[in-house]
Amino acid sequence: xxGVTQTPKHLITATGQRVTLRCSPRSGDLSVYWYQxxxxxxxxxxxxxxxxxxxxxxxxxxxxxAQQFPDLHSELNLSSLxxxxxxxxxxxxxxxxxxxxxxxxxxQGTRLTVV
Amino acid sequence: xxxxxxxxxxxxLSEEAFLTINCTYTATGYPSLFWYVQYPxxxxxxxxxxxxxxxxxxxKGFEATYRKETTxxxxxxxxxxxxxSAVYFCALSDPQSGKLIFGQGTELSVKP
Numbered sequence: 310x311x312g313v314t315q316t317p318k319h320l321i322t323a324t325g326q327r328v329t330l331r332c333s334p335r336s337g338d339l340s341v342y343w344y345q346x347x348x349x350x351x352x353x354x355x356x357x358x359x360x361x362x363x364x365x366x367x368x369x370x371x372x373x374x375a376q377q378f379p380d381l382h383s384e385l386n387l388s389s390l391x392x393x394x395x396x397x398x399x400x401x402x403x404x405x406x407x408x409x410x411x412x413x414x415x416x417q418g419t420r421l422t423v424v
Numbered sequence: 425x426x427x428x429x430x431x432x433x434x435x436x437l438s439e440e441a442f443l444t445i446n447c448t449y450t451a452t453g454y455p456s457l458f459w460y461v462q463y464p465x466x467x468x469x470x471x472x473x474x475x476x477x478x479x480x481x482x483x484k485g486f487e488a489t490y491r492k493e494t495t496x497x498x499x500x501x502x503x504x505x506x507x508x509s510a511v512y513f514c515a516l517s518d519p520q521s522g523k524l525i526f527g528q529g530t531e532l533s534v535k536p
Contacts, residue, residue, distance in 0.1 A: 311467065313467075344524075351526060351527075351529060352513065352524075352526040353526075357521055357522070357523055364521050365518070365520075365523050367523065399467060401468075401524075406521060406522055407518070407519060407520045411517055411522035412470060412473065413470075413522065413524060415467040415469070416467055417466060418467050
């Protein structure tokens, strides 16, 4: 158990809908990262928050957004869903937001299926 | 930009065989390098890491050495077990943010 909790584990929704994925980082970790894992794109970095502020942005679509709350949990919002958004979404957390010894711990992921 | 390239899978080995999974990277600066493992239906677990040139990361019989001259971080294990069957990801981290850039993953299947 990595200590990173993601909910829900599975989500099935229709095209055009909006969903929210939730992540609780390990106790004491200030940084949260979101990744998307799909068959054709592999593991892609989406976005990072550090202590409530956006720190880095990857190939995140405009239809997607995220935030980190004062209690450090994070939510990833996906809207106007398309079939191609079906993927495994991982959250990871680390104590620091960079540096040579940054070690990220991953949650079990949320499997999103858009039908 | 930064990138990671891994050997393609799937790799199928017999138990007790020697394993090598090749990984090369392109990066500006001096990133840290990682191997993560993903067992079926699970999230990613850190297997080992190295933070500077010539460092050797090791864990559970797996080893990888950070080779700056060849920009490589190949994963090796002397004798694989059926329980090592999983997908292995090589990754580098951005020193400023800590975000990870992953290779495409290599599926390993070990037969008894």
